[in-house]
Amino acid sequence: MNPLSLEDLKVLAQNFVDQFLQADFAAASSRFDDQMKVVFPEVKFQEFWQRFIGPAGNLLRLTVVRTAEMESYRVVFIRCQFERAALDVQIIFNIQGQISGLNLMPAETKYHAPDYVDTSVFHEVDVTVGEGQWALPGTLTLPLDQGPFPGVVLVQGSGPSDRDETIGPNRIFRDLAWGLASQGIAVLRYEKRTFKHAQMFTPELIAQMTVKEEVTDDALLAIQLMCQTPQIDPKQVFLLGHSLGATLAPCIAKQNSKLAGLIIMAGITRPLEDIILDQFTYLNSLAGPMTDEQKTELEALKAKIALVKDPGLSNAVPAKELPLEISADYWLDLRGYSPTETVKKLNIPVLILQGGRDYQVLPEKDFKGWKTALNSRSNAQLKLFPNLNHLFIVGDGKSTPQEYGIEGHMDEAVIYTIAQWIKENMIQLR
Template sequence: MLGAVGTTLLPVVSGCSAIETTDEQAVTTADKARVFIGNMDAGEFNKAHEHLTSKLQQRFTVDLLEKLWAGLEAQHGAYNQVTETEPTPIDDVDGVSVTIECADGTAQLGIATDDQTIVKFDNLADYSPPSYANQSAFTEHAVEVGPQSLPGTVSVPSDADSVPGVVLVHGSGSVDRDATLGPNKVFKDLAWGLASRGIAVLRYDKRTFTQDVPPADKTLETVTVTDAVAAVNRLADVPAVDPQRRIVVGHSLGAMATPRLLNRTDAIAGVMLAAHARPITDVVVDQVRHGRSVIDGTLTSQDKQEIKQLEQTFQQVKNGDIPDEQDVFDTPAAWWKSLLSYDQVATARELSVPLWIGQGGRDYQVSSEKDFQQWQTALSGESNVTFSLYEQLSHLLSPGRGPSLWAEYEYHDNVLAKLVTDLASWISMV
């Protein structure tokens, strides 16, 4: 009988309807997962938070749940529905895999419950190769790079003979050869996409990924430039590669370092993907400000105070008041100083080799308005420079919607196919 005592209403996937269970029916983990997702879809993040154990509540705050949901919709578009729940162990606990359908893609979350609450909550996204990668069109083999013997991989087009070759240069942090971040592998996408189009690609594990580097030695020169130069030299020894057609492709910090690399090597061209033009300290302050305000556009008084403190600390770095080995924003002062002492724009302006500067319009880590436009202003009169802006791309070069945020990187997507094909065409003409 409708409305009988003992009936519980559970929101279904759209957040607009409900399903009924009675006291005699067990409320399953799948049911609880749907309630939780329904709360998130409705913007009821406090209610969603109440479903978590006290331990999970400490890890997943209300604010974090809101940002994770915003990241899902930024990466995959507006939420539509839960299409499937499948029994799946979540960290050795019986749970369900929840498939979420959005406007532009799908995501999978893992949820496990006890009698009352959610005890496990995880993103089950895995990497998958892009559709534009033809794995039968190339082969791969291991190489070592430089005196540090950094492990690397060369992707070589099948039956290649004297093809152009690319070295991929990482962004900041301890990054592997695939530029893995969550379920995303930016460099693997680029390598496989370019190798499928007749271009050999060398990628390697960054020094800070494979070994400990003393804090005072963590400089742009030590952890990026020296090893990238060695990689360009190593590429010349790959039999299928034309040594006269080697090209540097840098991403983020690696893109910012590309002008210096072109001065230090025989590379005939450079590609700069998401390269900051402003001082790194200005870039990071803007990143923090964006991260604190991306949801509702406002900053709390605490946010403002912490940003002010960060600006003051960076000023101390600029003044030389902080020892090289002392951490600033979780990174040794030596690193910040080495970046501040390098003028990437002036260095690029002096180059005569071809440059391709690409930028995502949604990138919040490197601004299309503040950085990309500065590159355009500084180099617009240079006939050797090509500019390409991709409005939908985030810092990871994958498409999305609305403001980008770090939580977007928790969900899988591939580098945009058009960027890969544009890049391959440009390299082939250099």
């Protein structure tokens, strides 16, 4: 039998990784040679997947990065770019095209600072937000000039997230921190509780978790830390939230009267369940007309959303019957919260920023909601960036999840807008 070509092996490798990522362990392991089947049985294969792939988040992009030959074996390297990690899968094929070896390793994803960053004018120090079992490591980025400086506390979006709000190769909170520090503004960013302490979240704790435990408690502690930092002017501390962090920014500000202002980046103004339905509908439309399977999935999602909206919803309803398997406690806690009604009752300056290509937070619905709520406010500024996506990275055409797997940076115009707005709204010391 003639050996398979490298092109054939690339196809086999990608098919194998597809099966692997879809948790089809029986199909994937059927490609193993006899020795691999002994060393790596299906049960062990599943444990391997749960340990390394599960925490990485959704797949954004999959590419063959290189091939190699060693003696009678040939190797294909597949780069898998997930939301929270980049992993290289090394697949070793024997002469018959069977898999004789498998390795998984973190891919090298070096951060490349954007042109608007000047690393010679700031430095960073490690800090801790909170204390006890939920203490969170953070980074305070400080200009080198003599303070006190205005400060910004960054609050991430939904899901487990590191302090850089890493999504694929993109680290937009580092872009923000370094970009603003280059213009004389201090920035505090920190790991989310669900990221740093993921192993501590038992099924019972997850079932009881609300945005209080996920976001607001730690954001309030971060603001407190910023206000108590000697190099920071406590009268000039601003809160910047992105996505879920932006949605909850008014709620956080309501609980802390010391904030000098709010920066809301891609914040929703509608119920979260409506946002989820819009997102799934949009994603299903990208490849053309929906398939019967997609239509069935969408109807199932609508049924779950109806449960969330049902006045009779209680925490006795299992999470698996609700959207994204988020617990009833979480949905019930959000039910009484309106970002727009809350922000209208705040007297501090507000900056609302929105990407025109954002499919997760819609300009024609959510940004419009902020405009309606703040239309008569002289201390509110709203700005739409037509070519930016949910990460405020420039792009063309319809936005897709796959573009989050391509390295980019928060647009310079966004950094400039935020910096100028902060300087214009700084409270002068008396």
